Amino acid sequence: MSPAPGKDRTPVSPSGLRLDHAEGASRPLSYTAEAQPRGAKVNGDKPINQAEAAERFLAAPEHAKMHDERLWDLRSKRDREMHGIPEWEELRELASHIKEHTLTHLDQYLEQFEANAQANGIHVHWAKDGAEHNKIVHSILADHGAKLLIKSKSMLTEECGLRHYMAGVGIDVIETDLGERIQQLDSEDPSHVVVPAVHKLRTDVAKVFSETIGTDPGNSDVHYLAEAQRQATRPLILQADAGMTGANYAVAETGGFVVCTNEGNADLSANVPPLHIASIGIEKLIPRLEDLAVFIRLLSRSALGSPITQYTSHFRGPRKGGEMHIVLVDNGRSERLGMEKFWTSLKCIRCGTCMNTCPVYRRSGGLSYGATYSGPIGLILDPTFNIRKYSALPFSSTLNGSCSNVCPVKINIHEQIYSWRQEMVNRGEVPLEKKLAMKAAGTVLSHPAAYRLAVDMGDAAVSHLPHFAIYNRLNAWGKKRDVPAAPKQTFHSWYKANHAHKTEDKT
Incomplete structure (x- = not known):
């Protein structure tokens, strides 16, 4: 494998619901920061005030306490799993090398993946940004007369603003992941890349469900709520015209891709409707099928502290009588690949462990960041989408380095956060009061x-x-x-x- 690239890199072109048992917990005040850019690159937006939004989150102390404890519990479980594998650090090092090798040869592996996917009977599309992704998906759905789309959890589709776009063209999109469905019914974005509704108590969910799917507002039993959502969503799955998934990994050698879930909803989304669309970021490529074993061992242990996800589903081609499309999405990734200090952020496997360990994220909530990606990984990803709008986020960190220490692919997150701070100062994106304070210090x-x-x-x-x-x-x-x-x-x-x-x- 080749060493990490330098300046001569050439960019390529083309449920986690917290069901707490505290009775009578009050609903938190809205603490969402300003609307997300959804891949927009306009730099004239007003900067997100994450600190002000975090104050509103902290105004509901029972939620703030639960959020902190729940995420630290995930971090603790991750540590227990880590100590149970003697070769853990070797796995992290190998995963990091595989990702760096792939990114430094990304154009070659993308072409290989496309050729093998097409040989498997899959239609492959290329989208340069979120807007083009949404138009491609819409075109596929329109060609099939599809009006109801079911989908599993995908941060890429959140990044592209897919649901908002589809609402504007008359297509219903139903999230099938429990946490994502809760957030969709509550008209909120996910607050975590793995556990989307982690900031909610079970009483919050009971209120949302009573207002949207007609459950008993006084019944916040966890089994009752989960079964109610299942009964409400299952008919929609059976009626759907098309299904959509993301992908955790795409294998260049086979032209197939893998989706890891704990609810089985991705399998329903992919296999019940006759049409399956997969949205895949170009950084999700890995070279060989045997490389997959490294990441499967790291992913769920890092994310949830469990040995493996309940479902590790491999998709190689359309089912008999069905049709499969893959949309490979850039949306700023090739541009980030050319950023000397920040390109390794593309190694991220979206496990969320950096969020679980971060003292700032745990005590401020994911929605306070006002972006698709929150927590430490968001601090280094978000400015690549809109540097002005997210100019304040790199300062929402203590730079303690815990995020880098737990990252399964060894991204130097805290160092990149510091580099973004320097970048913001050099670009004049730091408020006058902060400049004066830093100069005095x-x-x-x-x-x-x-x-x-x-x-x-x-x-x-x-x-x-x-x-x-x-x-x-x-x-x-x-x-x-x-x-x-x-x-x-x-x-x-x-x-x-x-x-x-x-x-x-x-x-």
């Missing part, structure tokens, strides 16, 4: 005497000033949390008292 941090004086003054302020003087709009770190009590002694003063004289004795 830089001045203090570059002068040791000034830094030590500032520390002493800060310690005195925390210890003696009244609460209102510390917790005001100028102190962003004081929002929703107390500043920790100042230690009795700084490290510098301790070191000076205990070790400085020893250094002098040696000299």
Whole structure:
């Protein structure tokens, strides 16, 4: 396999519902940030204010607490699975190399995949962006007179704004994944790439279902709610004119693709209607079928802390009497491939483990990011779609590095977040108050005497000033949390008292 590419790369052209048992939990206030661009590249949009949207999420403390605990539980389960596989780090390294090799030869593997897929009887289409993707799908549906489309969960179709487009041309789109269906019925976007409704309590779902599919508003039993959605959706599946899936992996060697689910809804979407359309991002390619084993072992363990998904479905061609179409979508991916600092973000396998470990995401909710992709991976993906609109997102991170440590394909996420911060400063996309604050901090941090004086003054302020003087709009770190009590002694003063004289004795 070839090493990671450098500047000479040539871009190519062409359910996770939290059903909590706390009774009487209130519905959270709407905390969605501004509407997503859905692949648009207009740079004149007003920047998303993720911090302001996060405040609205935190205004419902029972939801904020549940969200944090639920996602950390997924992270903990991931760790248990990881420690059960001695070769875990070797798997991560191999997965990273496979992805980097594929991306550096992406044009070749795309051509190979297309040729093999067509040999299998699959119609292959190419879409340069989200708008073209939607038009291609619409054209296929129109040719078949299809008016009802059922689909499994796909972040790519969310990215392209498929449902919104289809609503405008009179085609009904029904999500069959439980979490996605909840979000669709609630007119919300998914808040997580794997568990779309993770921010909701079971009482929230009971309210949504009572208003949309006629369930008992007072019954929030988990089995009742899941069965009610199943009974409401199954007739739509049987009546559907066409089905749509995404793909977790597309195999160049075979021309087939793989979908991993836990509900079996992707299999219903693909096999019940006579027409199957698969939307696949061009970065989902892997070279060989044997490479798939590496990613299957990593995916569900990283995402949910389970050894494997319930269904790992292989699609090689249309079923007898049916028809299959694949739409290979670029939508900025080839452009990102040419970005020296950010191209490895294309390795992402959409497991969501970086979200599960991120302290900012866990405490602010996915909808607060105002984008298709939230959490750490969103901070490095979203600016590639609209750099101005998402200019503030790279600052929604502590840069603790946990996201990079858990990434199954070893994307250096926190380093790319830092690089995006530098990019935003260079492009003038940072607010004046942040510029002034950073300049002042830089001045203090570059002068040791000034830094030590500032520390002493800060310690005195925390210890003696009244609460209102510390917790005001100028102190962003004081929002929703107390500043920790100042230690009795700084490290510098301790070191000076205990070790400085020893250094002098040696000299």
